[in-house]
Amino acid sequence: MQHYTAIAHELDRLVARAKVEPDASISRFREVYPEFLDQWTAFPGQALQRAGANIAEFISRLDQQQIPPDQIAPLLAAGGISPDREMIAAGVINVSISSTPLRQETQDLLRAVRGAMTLAPLADHTDMKSCVYAAAIDSAQRHQGEDPDWWSAWLSGVRHASGSEADLTGAVLTALSDMLRNPAAPLDTWRRTVSMLVRSLDWREESVERFWLISQFNDSEVQTERLAVLTEVLATESAASGVDQLMVLPRNANAPQREQVVKRYRDSWFPARTGDAQPAQQGGHATPLLRELQIAVNSTPDNPTEAQATEHLIELHHLTVAAFLAIDGHGALSEELIQNPPAIPDTPALPQQDLNWEQADDAWAERAVNCEEAAQLRPYLDELVRNESIGISSANALVYLATRKSQNELRELALTQIVRYADQISILIAIDHALSKVRVTSRVDTLVREVLGDDIPSRNDDDWYPQVRSMLLARMGQAMLREQDFRMSQVQDEVASLLRLRLETGGEMEANSDDPSELLAQLNHRSRAEVEKLVVNSVRLRQDLERIDAESLLWTVRSRNPTQRYLAQQRIELALFSLSIRARHPDADRFVKNALNELRSRADGATTAIEQSLHTQWALAQLMQIELQRRGDQ
Amino acid sequence: MMRVLLSAMSLISCSLLLGLHGQLQPAGVELDPDQPRQYFEVGELAAAKASRKDDLDKARQVLAMGVVLAERQNDRQTASSCCIAIAKTHGDDPWISQQLWDLALQLDPSRLVQWAEHRRMGGGQMLRRDAAECIRLARTAEYADAKALLDRRGVEDQIRQTAQRLGYNPGEIVSSLRRQVSHTGRDPCNGNYFDAQVENGQSVRRVCREHAYPIGTAESLSMLRQYLAIENACVNDGSELADWGGASAMGQQEALRDPSIRWLVSTYGIDPARPALRNGRWVSSP
Numbered sequence: 001m002q003h004y005t006a007i008a009h010e011l012d013r014l015v016a017r018a019k020v021e022p023d024a025s026i027s028r029f030r031e032v033y034p035e036f037l038d039q040w041t042a043f044p045g046q047a048l049q050r051a052g053a054n055i056a057e058f059i060s061r062l063d064q065q066q067i068p069p070d071q072i073a074p075l076l077a078a079g080g081i082s083p084d085r086e087m088i089a090a091g092v093i094n095v096s097i098s099s100t101p102l103r104q105e106t107q108d109l110l111r112a113v114r115g116a117m118t119l120a121p122l123a124d125h126t127d128m129k130s131c132v133y134a135a136a137i138d139s140a141q142r143h144q145g146e147d148p149d150w151w152s153a154w155l156s157g158v159r160h161a162s163g164s165e166a167d168l169t170g171a172v173l174t175a176l177s178d179m180l181r182n183p184a185a186p187l188d189t190w191r192r193t194v195s196m197l198v199r200s201l202d203w204r205e206e207s208v209e210r211f212w213l214i215s216q217f218n219d220s221e222v223q224t225e226r227l228a229v230l231t232e233v234l235a236t237e238s239a240a241s242g243v244d245q246l247m248v249l250p251r252n253a254n255a256p257q258r259e260q261v262v263k264r265y266r267d268s269w270f271p272a273r274t275g276d277a278q279p280a281q282q283g284g285h286a287t288p289l290l291r292e293l294q295i296a297v298n299s300t301p302d303n304p305t306e307a308q309a310t311e312h313l314i315e316l317h318h319l320t321v322a323a324f325l326a327i328d329g330h331g332a333l334s335e336e337l338i339q340n341p342p343a344i345p346d347t348p349a350l351p352q353q354d355l356n357w358e359q360a361d362d363a364w365a366e367r368a369v370n371c372e373e374a375a376q377l378r379p380y381l382d383e384l385v386r387n388e389s390i391g392i393s394s395a396n397a398l399v400y401l402a403t404r405k406s407q408n409e410l411r412e413l414a415l416t417q418i419v420r421y422a423d424q425i426s427i428l429i430a431i432d433h434a435l436s437k438v439r440v441t442s443r444v445d446t447l448v449r450e451v452l453g454d455d456i457p458s459r460n461d462d463d464w465y466p467q468v469r470s471m472l473l474a475r476m477g478q479a480m481l482r483e484q485d486f487r488m489s490q491v492q493d494e495v496a497s498l499l500r501l502r503l504e505t506g507g508e509m510e511a512n513s514d515d516p517s518e519l520l521a522q523l524n525h526r527s528r529a530e531v532e533k534l535v536v537n538s539v540r541l542r543q544d545l546e547r548i549d550a551e552s553l554l555w556t557v558r559s560r561n562p563t564q565r566y567l568a569q570q571r572i573e574l575a576l577f578s579l580s581i582r583a584r585h586p587d588a589d590r591f592v593k594n595a596l597n598e599l600r601s602r603a604d605g606a607t608t609a610i611e612q613s614l615h616t617q618w619a620l621a622q623l624m625q626i627e628l629q630r631r632g633d634q
Numbered sequence: 635m636m637r638v639l640l641s642a643m644s645l646i647s648c649s650l651l652l653g654l655h656g657q658l659q660p661a662g663v664e665l666d667p668d669q670p671r672q673y674f675e676v677g678e679l680a681a682a683k684a685s686r687k688d689d690l691d692k693a694r695q696v697l698a699m700g701v702v703l704a705e706r707q708n709d710r711q712t713a714s715s716c717c718i719a720i721a722k723t724h725g726d727d728p729w730i731s732q733q734l735w736d737l738a739l740q741l742d743p744s745r746l747v748q749w750a751e752h753r754r755m756g757g758g759q760m761l762r763r764d765a766a767e768c769i770r771l772a773r774t775a776e777y778a779d780a781k782a783l784l785d786r787r788g789v790e791d792q793i794r795q796t797a798q799r800l801g802y803n804p805g806e807i808v809s810s811l812r813r814q815v816s817h818t819g820r821d822p823c824n825g826n827y828f829d830a831q832v833e834n835g836q837s838v839r840r841v842c843r844e845h846a847y848p849i850g851t852a853e854s855l856s857m858l859r860q861y862l863a864i865e866n867a868c869v870n871d872g873s874e875l876a877d878w879g880g881a882s883a884m885g886q887q888e889a890l891r892d893p894s895i896r897w898l899v900s901t902y903g904i905d906p907a908r909p910a911l912r913n914g915r916w917v918s919s920p
Binding site for chain 1 (some may be wrong): 729736739740743753761766767770773774780801820827828838839840841846847849850851855858859862863865866867869870875876877878879880881882884885886887888889890892
């Protein structure tokens with residue numbers, strides 16, 4: 001085997017010989033070219049470029065000599081299926097076609113030869129490394145196997161074809177991403193292959209590969225068993241620091257175990273920022289805010305449990321509000337938010353009230369319900385006061401006393417107790433039982449107003465019954481909260497708090513609503529006015545704004561519950577923000593569309609509104625990254 | 635003139651297709667996929683004349699195909715007209731009717747006034763209230779009235795649909811309700827919770843234990859939660875529940891789905907790759 005310099009020299013000479021001795025030069029090329037394919041990774045960058053240019057010129061001169069195209073094209077076939085040979089051969093053909101004019105038939109045949117090696121689009125430039133790199137990426141995407149020898153050859157080729165470390169990292173991570181999603185059970189060779197690829201990356205602090213790994217855990221298409229082997233290799237064979245045995249995913253891990261392990265990676269590789277602590281490197285992130293957004297976006301699972309959905313929703317909200325504040329010139333406030341990540345308190349245990357028959361409850365109820373005067377009832381109330389909850393029979397007894405007894409004082413005493421326990425399901429059911437569609441007595445009306453408030457029609461109004469039922473059922477919902485329901489209320493409070501902050505810092509009058517959908521609607525109203533000015537000179541963008549207006553109406557009026565109402569406003573916010581970005585940064589159009597397509601895919605699989613809300617906020621966070629990056633570039 | 639001619643030809647196609655009995659007949663005249671308006675006219679007329687379920691289903695399919703074809707040609711007015719025509723055939727199903735109206739609005743935002751009018755008319759509001767009341771009466775031991783409502787046309791279906799929408803098992807809910815309203819034992823309290831008894835010559839109220847569970851509740855806490863959630867979903871248009879926790883407790887967590895052509899295709903069992911109707915069968919080309 002010749003040294004690369006000898007091969008390079010031969011290729012130089014063949015260019016000159018092609019004009020004078022085409023047949024002899026063809027014979028010699030047939031000997032030299034395979035050696036070039038074997039040795040190309042030894043060629044330094046410039047030498048490789050020159051070699052490619054020489055081969056292209058050689059082909060061109062043969063073509064000018066009217067050598068039949070079906071004799072020219074096969075000269076550049078790769079021979080064999082080794083990926084490193086195929087990628088360089090595909091690159092050479094690309095450069096040959098792009099360099100100099102060739103007869104159409106010669107071009108067509110060369111394209112066909114190349115098409116047998118790669119499906120990467122033909123580039124219209126002559127940069128050898130780029131052409132080879134594109135073929136390498138395509139080769140990895142189409143390859144089905146995990147054969148370590150194949151991947152070793154591929155890695156060798158793509159390493160040499162990469163114009164930068166980022167290119168190599170991108171290629172390796174793309175290949176790993178595809179293989180992690182292969183639903184077939186991994187073969188024994190998987191470990192050797194993944195070990196080779198993992199060790200080709202340095203996994204240093206703030207590196208792209210660290211962010212990438214977090215996102216793999218949160219993608220439900222990534223096969224657990226494959227990911228587990230990767231973490232084994234990472235812990236035992238790679239240069240990655242901060243990885244211990246607890247961060248090796250069990251091969252049969254379930255979703256909570258995956259969540260547990262990824263949290264360890266996050267804590268180890270991306271510890272929460274406090275005070276002036278800065279990461280040693282920003283890993284390519286222009287600002288801490290962008291870094292935190294990237295971590296949060298990568299950490300967001302695509303198929304979350306309800307608990308994960310609420311946790312990540314709050315995290316993303318926190319960061320997107322920090323971003324909006326930064327954009328609006330409230331840098332210090334933004335920084336404060338980043339420094340103080342959200343911490344929703346633990347949900348208290350919420351034992352559900354037992355509504356079964358209970359002897360003690362019945363006994364108390366029977367004593368109470370037979371009272372005819374307040375003085376008879378008062379002693380029994382001392383027993384009641386000792387209990388935090390009131391049983392179903394006792395509740396019915398109180399309602400009976402409040403609505404059926406003739407003594408005013410007795411009724412008022414019972415009513416006072418009812419109001420005291422008005423948040424309990426037993427009382428609400430007892431009140432519901434006392435309602436009648438046929439005739440609403442003044443006593444029932446009084447009872448209802450004491451418990452539900454005065455915003456009820458007159459008892460003689462046909463709307464009294466439906467309105468009271470509606471309000472009572474809403475109260476019953478609140479009275480039957482389980483831990484997971486209470487958590488939703490906590491999430492609502494946190495989201496509302498963040499939105500109020502945005503409104504108040506934006507100069508709005510003190511935001512006085514607790515309803516996140518109302519608060520976000522106010523922000524959207526403001527955004528829409530700003531976007532309208534941005535699109536005034538573009539027919540296409542104005543039409544997009546009209547479409548958003550129509551869709552906004554549809555989303556809003558179709559919402560049937562509070563999280564849907566909030567989701568509707570989030571969608572409006574996302575739509576307006578994406579239009580704003582496209583109006584101000586037309587070059588970002590493709591990235592915006594990618595983010596929205598990914599959202600569509602995630603949201604289609606969502607089963608609840610809160611999950612959809614998470615995905616929408618995730619998309620908004622991605623758009624925010626685009627916005628911040630563009631601002632950073634200005 | 636051309637429009638009048640085309641319109642006349644469409645009507646002739648319609649009558650040929652419909653035949654004497656209002657059914658879609660394989661009369662040798664096919665629907666042209668390049669003319670979605672035909673699908674609207676034929677489908678609407680066929681739906682109006684349909685006397686059997688099969689005929690109505692076929693008419694709906696024609697209209698649904700009309701939506702697909704018109705949307706492809708960017709004829710949003712015809713697409714939304716087809717949606718509305720299908721909606722009108724679902725008088726007994728307010729939910730699906732509303733989905734179709736929503737799709738119509740999405741396809742053609744100029745339909746906003748009609749859409750709002752349809753929304754205002756309440757489409758099924760009475761049925762939803764009856765469904766909620768039925769469950770309430772069953773809980774509060776007014777068994778005869780509850781049963782009467784449950785047997786009323788559309789009420790059980792409304793309960794089932796709402797249960798389904800909330801992610802519950804409709805069969806379990808309805809079985810539980812039917813058990814409850816089939817109570818045949820004594821009810822000395824007449825549903826009033828307390829029964830007046832005479833003890834030692836005096837009238838005394840006692841808790842009436844002749845019921846399987848306390849009046850106002852259900853056979854289990856889980857079933858009670860589901861009952862209340864269904865009642866809430868039927869009675870409330872969503873505006874009363876502002877608290878996310880309360881809404882979650884009432885099963886109000888369903889995803890917000892946009893009406894889509896894909897949903898339409900799936901619901902009416904049409905294949906956009908077979909848009910032509912020949913001899914009563916859908917084929918790929920006329």
